[in-house]
Amino acid sequence: MCGIVGYVGAKPALDVVVEGLARLEYRGYDSAGVALLSDGRLATAKRAGKLINLRKALTESPPPAGTLGIGHTRWATHGPPNDRNAHPHTDCGGTVAVIHNGIIENFATLRAELEEGGHTLRSDTDTEAVAHLIEDELKTAGDLAEATRRVCGRLEGAFTLVAVHTGDPGLVVGARRNSPLVVGVGDGENFLASDVAAFIAHTRDAIELGQDQIVELRADGVTVTGFDGLPAEVKEYHVDWDVSAAEKGGYDYFMLKEIAEQPRAVADTLLGRIGADGRLTLDEMRISDQELREVDKIIIVACGTSFHAGLIAKYAIEHWAGLPCEVELASEFRYRDPILSRSTLVIVISQSGETMDALMALRHAREQHAKLLGICNVNGSTLPRECDGVLYTHAGPEIAVASTKAFLTQLVAVYLIALYLAQVRGTKWGDEVFAMVQLLAQMPEKVEKVLETMEPVRELARSLAGEHCVLFLGRHVGFPVALEGALKLKELAYMHAEGFAAGELKHGPIALIEDGLPVVVVVPPRVRDVLHDKIVSNIQEIRARGARTIVIAEEGDTSVEPYADTLISVPAVPTLLQPLVTTVPLQVFACELATAKGHDVDQPRNLAKSVTVE
Numbered sequence: 001m002c003g004i005v006g007y008v009g010a011k012p013a014l015d016v017v018v019e020g021l022a023r024l025e026y027r028g029y030d031s032a033g034v035a036l037l038s039d040g041r042l043a044t045a046k047r048a049g050k051l052i053n054l055r056k057a058l059t060e061s062p063p064p065a066g067t068l069g070i071g072h073t074r075w076a077t078h079g080p081p082n083d084r085n086a087h088p089h090t091d092c093g094g095t096v097a098v099i100h101n102g103i104i105e106n107f108a109t110l111r112a113e114l115e116e117g118g119h120t121l122r123s124d125t126d127t128e129a130v131a132h133l134i135e136d137e138l139k140t141a142g143d144l145a146e147a148t149r150r151v152c153g154r155l156e157g158a159f160t161l162v163a164v165h166t167g168d169p170g171l172v173v174g175a176r177r178n179s180p181l182v183v184g185v186g187d188g189e190n191f192l193a194s195d196v197a198a199f200i201a202h203t204r205d206a207i208e209l210g211q212d213q214i215v216e217l218r219a220d221g222v223t224v225t226g227f228d229g230l231p232a233e234v235k236e237y238h239v240d241w242d243v244s245a246a247e248k249g250g251y252d253y254f255m256l257k258e259i260a261e262q263p264r265a266v267a268d269t270l271l272g273r274i275g276a277d278g279r280l281t282l283d284e285m286r287i288s289d290q291e292l293r294e295v296d297k298i299i300i301v302a303c304g305t306s307f308h309a310g311l312i313a314k315y316a317i318e319h320w321a322g323l324p325c326e327v328e329l330a331s332e333f334r335y336r337d338p339i340l341s342r343s344t345l346v347i348v349i350s351q352s353g354e355t356m357d358a359l360m361a362l363r364h365a366r367e368q369h370a371k372l373l374g375i376c377n378v379n380g381s382t383l384p385r386e387c388d389g390v391l392y393t394h395a396g397p398e399i400a401v402a403s404t405k406a407f408l409t410q411l412v413a414v415y416l417i418a419l420y421l422a423q424v425r426g427t428k429w430g431d432e433v434f435a436m437v438q439l440l441a442q443m444p445e446k447v448e449k450v451l452e453t454m455e456p457v458r459e460l461a462r463s464l465a466g467e468h469c470v471l472f473l474g475r476h477v478g479f480p481v482a483l484e485g486a487l488k489l490k491e492l493a494y495m496h497a498e499g500f501a502a503g504e505l506k507h508g509p510i511a512l513i514e515d516g517l518p519v520v521v522v523v524p525p526r527v528r529d530v531l532h533d534k535i536v537s538n539i540q541e542i543r544a545r546g547a548r549t550i551v552i553a554e555e556g557d558t559s560v561e562p563y564a565d566t567l568i569s570v571p572a573v574p575t576l577l578q579p580l581v582t583t584v585p586l587q588v589f590a591c592e593l594a595t596a597k598g599h600d601v602d603q604p605r606n607l608a609k610s611v612t613v614e
């Protein structure tokens with residue numbers, strides 16, 4: 001969603017800010033703008049559409065050079081994505097500029113009050129009210145930080161705000177509640193951004209900002225205080241990837257690069273977690289073994305693709321750790337009355353660590369004293385900070401909107417957690433855990449093997465580019481894989497795609513089958529005889545009704561050959577680990593089909609990389 005960049009230093013601010021915005025494009029947006037302070041004057045430029053429109057406007061009418069600036073990519077919430085509603089927004093006098101990520105829920109009241117007080121608001125946004133409120137507060141507050149602090153006290157909802165004022169041309173002020181904001185610490189220059197990708201080309205030293213904090217950014221220093229004005233404790237960290245990780249590296253799309261990076265991402269997520277004796281150590285767990293032994297129920301909450309990882313986790317946790325496990329969409333969880341206690345472990349899975357629904361679900365669980373464990377890919381994000389323990393997935397930055405490598409590493413993380421629980425709770429013998437861990441360690445190689453055989457999948461995808469609907473079927477852990485395959489196709493190819501539990505077929509979905517309808521079926525390993533044979537029957541049932549069957553099965557599974565119009569073979573792996581190899585062809589399939597339709601797979605329409613509003 002909205003991307004924020006702020007810079008103060010010695011470099012031309014316009015270049016730094018626009019380059020930062022380009023690195024945040026992946027978050028999803030529909031307009032962009034910048035504000036620069038130069039010689040005590042404020043210059044702004046903003047345009048609807050992609051960054052190219054803003055760049056063109058800046059070339060046609062260059063603003064005066066300056067070394068302090070802010071920039072924004074907007075994902076419209078209040079008011080359509082046009083030039084007028086694009087950020088930054090300014091006050092009546094054109095001395096204050098503000099950018100914002102989030103939703104100010106009481107903006108209608110504030111706007112009415114401002115208009116009554118004589119202010120003229122020019123946009124439909126909730127954000128503009130903030131510029132005018134700061135204008136008022138500056139009359140008595142003395143400085144921009146204090147004025148912003150006072151205004152924050154009046155706002156309801158989620159907001160990250162960044163403001164500049166002609167009265168203090170060396171200062172950028174940021175305020176954070178619920179929406180992401182990190183500081184980049186440079187040498188004689190400092191940065192603010194929604195995430196580190198915006199400034200990674202300049203510095204890898206960062207500071208996490210906590211809830212309800214104000215940061216004052218000057219070229220020679222950074223000061224962080226709470227909304228209460230008191231000095232705040234900050235956590236500094238070093239980003240462990242560099243600018244090349246956030247670049248396409250010769251691929252046409254980030255998504256292609258990220259699919260290809262999966263063997264390494266899986267290996268990195270396992271790294272350092274398997275001891276020489278085969279025992280697992282999860283250092284950042286921060287929940288003691290004794291506390292884990294006292295857990296009597298697990299609830300997993302997540303959204304989208306991360307939710308699908310949670311669905312797969314349920315099978316692993318129940319099987320290996322013998323604990324009851326529920327999985328729930330974060331957006332639903334927080335609006336019902338889940339029964340939680342001190343012995344409930346709530347696992348929140350989020351690639352970005354900033355998904356608003358996931359964070360709200362986490363806080364809901366915290367209020368009920370549950371233990372909280374996060375699975376997250378982004379160091380410095382909100383989720384790990386608010387959980388009792390965390391397991392980082394070391395996928396590296398995921399830039400394409402559609403999640404691929406993050407999903408595979410989330411699977412690795414949930415397998416590690418399930419096996420760790422089995423280890424500390426003694427639900428599996430040590431050698432059983434060890435044997436499974438050894439198999440897990442072979443997964444990077446297996447995923448690599450899948451990637452080497454994807455050309456027929458790409459060909460198939462291109463041949464189906466004219467279709468309007470594709471169904472996906474699976475059983476057991478293959479069911480969430482079917483859901484994930486359908487989600488990838490919906491979001492990238494904008495096609496009707498549904499995932500079903502194959503056992504449910506005769507309870508309704510079979511009515512959808514018609515001549516030539518492509519149906520992808522994920523077949524469990526033969527070792528699970530019962531399920532395997534049942535799904536082979538399902539394939540026959542749909543084929544008899546005209547479906548075009550695309551079957552994903554383990555190599556050597558000849559029993560499915562007679563019923564598969566297309567057979568995609570994947571390496572044989574244990575049932576619970578099979579999603580690691582069966583998901584990959586579905587990612588490749590969706591990516592290729594969408595590309596064949598001429599879509600930008602990195603930035604699908606209407607979507608944002610991290611959904612930081614409800």
Ligand code: F6R
Nearest residue numbers: 304305306350351352355402403
């Ligand atoms: C789909 C996708 C989304 C995310 C969802 C949750 O490809 O990427 O469905 O999985 O928005 O995002 P995180 O994991 O950041 O909480």
